[in-house]
Amino acid sequence: MLPYILRRVWQMIPTLLGVILLIFFLFKYFGGDPAEVMAGLKASPERIASLRAQLGLDRPVWEQLWLFVQQIFSFNWGKSWTTNEPIAQIFATRLPATLTIMVPILLLEVLLAIVAGLAVAYVRGSLSDRAIMVISTVALSVSFLVYIIVGQYLFGFVLGWFPVQGWSASFWKNLITYAPLPVALAVLVSLAPQTRLYRSFFLDEIGQDYVRTARAKGVTENAILLKHVLRNAMIPILTNVATGLPGVFIGSFLIEVFFSIPGLGREILAAVNRSDYPVIQAATVYLAALTMLINLITDVLYKLVDPRVRLT
Amino acid sequence: MTRTNLQALPRSAGVWEQAWSRLRQDRVGMASLAVTLCFIVLVLLAQLGLVASGWQMEVGTPFAPPHFIGKITDGSQSAVVAGIDGPNVDISDVDPLAPRYAEWSERAARFKTIVSAKSDTLPFGGDQLGRDVLSKVVKGAQVSITVGLAAALMATLIGTVLGAVAGYFGGRVGDLLEWIYNVFTAIPYILLVFALAAVLKSGPLAKTLGGGVWSLVIILGLVGWTGIYRLVRAEYMKHRSREYVRAAEAIGATHAARMFSHILPNVSHVVLVQLSLHVVGFIKAEVILSFLGLGVPIDMVSWGTMLSEAQNELVLGKWWQIVAATAFMATFVTAFSLLTDALRDALDPKLR
Numbered sequence: 001m002l003p004y005i006l007r008r009v010w011q012m013i014p015t016l017l018g019v020i021l022l023i024f025f026l027f028k029y030f031g032g033d034p035a036e037v038m039a040g041l042k043a044s045p046e047r048i049a050s051l052r053a054q055l056g057l058d059r060p061v062w063e064q065l066w067l068f069v070q071q072i073f074s075f076n077w078g079k080s081w082t083t084n085e086p087i088a089q090i091f092a093t094r095l096p097a098t099l100t101i102m103v104p105i106l107l108l109e110v111l112l113a114i115v116a117g118l119a120v121a122y123v124r125g126s127l128s129d130r131a132i133m134v135i136s137t138v139a140l141s142v143s144f145l146v147y148i149i150v151g152q153y154l155f156g157f158v159l160g161w162f163p164v165q166g167w168s169a170s171f172w173k174n175l176i177t178y179a180p181l182p183v184a185l186a187v188l189v190s191l192a193p194q195t196r197l198y199r200s201f202f203l204d205e206i207g208q209d210y211v212r213t214a215r216a217k218g219v220t221e222n223a224i225l226l227k228h229v230l231r232n233a234m235i236p237i238l239t240n241v242a243t244g245l246p247g248v249f250i251g252s253f254l255i256e257v258f259f260s261i262p263g264l265g266r267e268i269l270a271a272v273n274r275s276d277y278p279v280i281q282a283a284t285v286y287l288a289a290l291t292m293l294i295n296l297i298t299d300v301l302y303k304l305v306d307p308r309v310r311l312t
Numbered sequence: 313m314t315r316t317n318l319q320a321l322p323r324s325a326g327v328w329e330q331a332w333s334r335l336r337q338d339r340v341g342m343a344s345l346a347v348t349l350c351f352i353v354l355v356l357l358a359q360l361g362l363v364a365s366g367w368q369m370e371v372g373t374p375f376a377p378p379h380f381i382g383k384i385t386d387g388s389q390s391a392v393v394a395g396i397d398g399p400n401v402d403i404s405d406v407d408p409l410a411p412r413y414a415e416w417s418e419r420a421a422r423f424k425t426i427v428s429a430k431s432d433t434l435p436f437g438g439d440q441l442g443r444d445v446l447s448k449v450v451k452g453a454q455v456s457i458t459v460g461l462a463a464a465l466m467a468t469l470i471g472t473v474l475g476a477v478a479g480y481f482g483g484r485v486g487d488l489l490e491w492i493y494n495v496f497t498a499i500p501y502i503l504l505v506f507a508l509a510a511v512l513k514s515g516p517l518a519k520t521l522g523g524g525v526w527s528l529v530i531i532l533g534l535v536g537w538t539g540i541y542r543l544v545r546a547e548y549m550k551h552r553s554r555e556y557v558r559a560a561e562a563i564g565a566t567h568a569a570r571m572f573s574h575i576l577p578n579v580s581h582v583v584l585v586q587l588s589l590h591v592v593g594f595i596k597a598e599v600i601l602s603f604l605g606l607g608v609p610i611d612m613v614s615w616g617t618m619l620s621e622a623q624n625e626l627v628l629g630k631w632w633q634i635v636a637a638t639a640f641m642a643t644f645v646t647a648f649s650l651l652t653d654a655l656r657d658a659l660d661p662k663l664r
Contacts, residue, residue, distance in 0.1 A: 014491060014494075015491070015494045015495055018491055018492070018494065018495030018498075019498055019499060022499075023507065026507060026508075026511055027507075027511060030512075030516070031510070031514065032514035032516070037514060137646060137649060137650070138646060140645075141641070141645035141646040141649060142638055142645075143596055143600070143619060143638070143641060144600065145600060145603050145616075146619060146634065146638050149619065149623050149626060149634065150626070150634075153626045153627065157627060247500070250500055250502065250503065253600075254600055254603065254604070258603075258623075268503070268506060269506070269604055269605075271510070272506050272509055272510045272513070275510060275513065275514040277510065280503075280506060280507055280510050283503060284503045284504070284506075284507050287500050288498045288500070288503075291498055291499075291500060292498055
């Protein structure tokens, strides 16, 4: 196991290097001049020159790249160009709100999809299959934006079950009062396509020989689904959860902007709008690294979930 | 002699002909093809300026309701302010500018005043400025579908060329392209979109692109090629050592000819289905990005901008804009998705 992990980490290095180079050169050659962004439109040439010196922009490109790499590994990105808030602090203060929304979404999504997928696989037949297909095709053709606009209007404004939007300083108040509406809308929208996906995972397993053997020796259909099929379908389920996991840390931009939730997604979007490059660069590099790390952990988990998997 | 013999052989239908005849038997596929073609005609007409060219004109009263609802009678939501009645007060005896009255009235007489009648109701209702929602939704279809198609074409082009090169040559070139692929997929999709948006917004390219629709197309195209690359690469790896490619090599076809005139037609069904899948994905992405303020600029209209305007209108009870935009978009996206499914079945009958 350990040699495998070490080799995988070793293989990550070129990819991470590529991400760093891509982000550095993208902003260096295609982005605006940082000194002009920071100093504003009416800056004197002296002020721009001093800012350039301060940011190291007057040095050769390779030295600037080295500075960028140092920033990444020391976690010291300095301050935001526009609000002067330390970038580490931006991440630390915005992440909790994002997690408050995204962790319940992921958990509910997976749990409901497993239950619904099993239920649909249990009653598999032409009618339910077609119904699921039709529902998810039509449901997916309407934009997510429409669902949250109408959902907020209906549940927040007309029925008044939830506050229309808002956020507080207390975690429990957020979780109980403000999070339910965005969480419920996100889960509802993803339920049909997720059910279709999980149903296909379960149906793949139901066609296997071991299921026929279990039936032949008289195991009940419930036991087959819950014990045999569910366990064997863990690998695709795990893959699916792992794909969604990096998104938990980015947050859903749409939900955070729409419901005015002070999370990381909204912060990154604000950074794009005010050309606050360090915030975008830091988010991109760290989340790319996190994505790679999650992929590695997933591959290791495969082995734990299914001993037949060989890590090569 | 030989010629007559050859002509006597029964002619077998080509791949595309067979696919077309399979598609014609698919009733859902044909229906969705008809709907899609209607939208394409609409887009072309709008592009030529024949329909919906006057979408910016304020032809109705603010929030004019659709015809079947009838005009607003209580007047509470109408922004029309009645003018003050009665003649102007004559102040010429105290006004120091009084000698110029004659000149002014002469100048004013040179301009014709047209009293434009604003209609109380419009076919699909009006927005907050009184613009016709029907024109907006047609013009929005033009912008949204053009963005989706153009971005999908760009992503498909990049993905196909890179995938062909990586799959056909393999080796060092393949490794290099695999590395680029890994880098692009390591960064979460939406963050790459944002990084590119930030750069195109304030960088040196902002002036040449003019911030607008084309930068949106470039962003989506540059971010979305990875899936196509992967599939095309796998197909080329499968095909590159097949006999027909060896035969082409034997008659002296160059690498480029083998890649693009021999192998490409044999993998074009994969490319076509991917292209079609990406159109739908990019149209949906346009809606989200326009809402976040990174998509279509405010002097243009798309389904995305209409939906984001509708957020504030719904609370006022003005539901027609969101319904019109959603209905148009859902119709097109459903038809296009079904067409993609039918196309896949028709092009690759083995999949069934």
